[in-house]
Amino acid sequence: MAIERQYHSDCISIGAFKMGTGEVLPDVSIAYEAVGQLSPAKDNVILICHALTGDAYAVGNQERSGWWSGLIGAGRRIDTNRYYVITTNVLGGCGGTTGPASLNPATGRPYGSSFPLVTIRDMVRAQRQFLEVLGINHLYAVIGGSMGGMQVFEWGVMYPDFMDHLIPIATSTRLSGVAIAYNDVGRQAILADPGYQDGHYYPGPGPAKGLSIARMVGMITYRTAELFEMRFGRNIKDDQDQPFNANTVFQIESYLRYQGEKLVDRFDANSYLYLLKAMDFHDISRGRGSTRDALSLIKSKMLMIGIEGDLLYPTDHLREVYEELRRLGQDVQFATFPSIFGHDAFLVEFDAVGELIDTFLNKTNM
């Protein structure tokens, strides 16, 4: 693959932003990455929406490889020689976009837990306002997995004429009870950490241990028991010899603790809490009658992708949504593939995900 020459990342102001709660953030900044070249007709823009701990670096650069660099790039399945691919960091996040760690202009101090409640709809409206600032009034496609897929659904419902294609992956039209349950375990661990200090811990380290525990439980649910069994099983760290003692550490414990600590280095606990809440509250039917009523608003062609083995977003739910969309006469396709990576497959199985996206975007629309 050639070095990506048409790469740009920046953070720009979109001015005042009104939240769904009615509160107004006086000056919102959006961090974004744009790769490729905007066509003169501005008809080749793809918006990528990231998941819980993602950021605007989907493609990334020489310094940091992006989380979807296996999928997006020159000559890749989402080809930046053809498309102008934009990824933003979500509102409430901690990757450059305005969020709880940002300074509240009214006080001169970070918002912390005084940041207003953020919903998936707020994220999408902020993205829309951001695109307006960029002078982009239409999208060829909106694509995202997990929390990113929630944004994809909301894009289709909130701005049906704004895009041609929607690709929600490993996601749902409303978070399930059991996913809310796992989120609450993580939330309680963060809130219980003395470092949390009611959400006003800046510039201190904050609830590092709590965030680490939240990440650990997340990681378990993102993958499958089969994968953990295959990779770690009951192996002991450093192949310590028997006998077991109170200090014996299993590889899987060591792996999860390390993953927890790694997230602490790059993610803000307040953002984590706000994004968990946004996911919990995600329900496209809210305020719109039924899920069917909400889905009926969509006008774009859709490809829904589910992962067999995804514990958090079971394909059964996506299949029900697909069938409802079909009954509504929508132009929708549904594809699933099995993966030992479970939910995380959308961040790992680039061949499987890429081929489905490629076929849908590039081959059935010729």
Add this chain to the structure above:
Amino acid sequence: MAIERQYHSDCISIGAFKMGTGEVLPDVSIAYEAVGQLSPAKDNVILICHALTGDAYAVGNQERSGWWSGLIGAGRRIDTNRYYVITTNVLGGCGGTTGPASLNPATGRPYGSSFPLVTIRDMVRAQRQFLEVLGINHLYAVIGGSMGGMQVFEWGVMYPDFMDHLIPIATSTRLSGVAIAYNDVGRQAILADPGYQDGHYYPGPGPAKGLSIARMVGMITYRTAELFEMRFGRNIKDDQDQPFNANTVFQIESYLRYQGEKLVDRFDANSYLYLLKAMDFHDISRGRGSTRDALSLIKSKMLMIGIEGDLLYPTDHLREVYEELRRLGQDVQFATFPSIFGHDAFLVEFDAVGELIDTFLNKTNM
């Protein structure tokens, strides 16, 4: 059902006890419950082994109903008109048996985290020593689910001539990697709680919040996503009206937090940590060559019961164990039943579990 007249519960000393680590506890007490009447030939004793947060009250009394009272009692599937049913609280527990909250005679203070490492094998050897004190040298059956089932396997391997029947339920011959992973989330939550104080928190409340979080994650894995979806889904607590706000609480969150707090009232966090570790270390092959080598030592008739829907102890593993036992020529049966209760089915589905036990113990052995 008639009131149970032949009920006895007590706590007795079994004297000094040598742990697998070589350490000696100078005076171990075992809390137990005995229901029914010991036959003159002492050939009607059934030993019940409890799970992680269980205790000696399997049947219970007028004041407190036991956790297997639906299964054990006069006229029940495990009929105390026929069998003398004994349940002990495990070594390291907090239901009357010597554990971390007990006074260390050497210091006059509670052991706390200085209590020696406890294994499933230690639990079984303590039960054996306890039965000797009671003058019982043979068991008709050993029955238990989850951590109780681990004890059942070890009983069969360690003391093959001591019993006629083994019934391990919803368990395994070694804890899986993913179950170790979930245990470590709970462990980290307890250890991170400032109330833990390196395990020397008595008589204080201890790491209440950490234990509560550990229980929350446990509860999610004990049941199935389907059950949570059916019972709670995305329902809001107290049917609060829209709109959502930062204080909105989902019923499933409220339920789990309540379950967490309830455990704190009745369980010691140090015991929880010790029993998690005992489960993590459970592997019948340890020090015995292979799992096959260990299984070949068993001489009892076995009924293994697996629950379809059990996330922690998948029936696939039990089926492999069953097939290995069959290849070894063992007298073993294997039964599974589906349950929306998942792992917890052994504590809930008394009809299904009871019928299998009844048929195995009472009907195929006539």
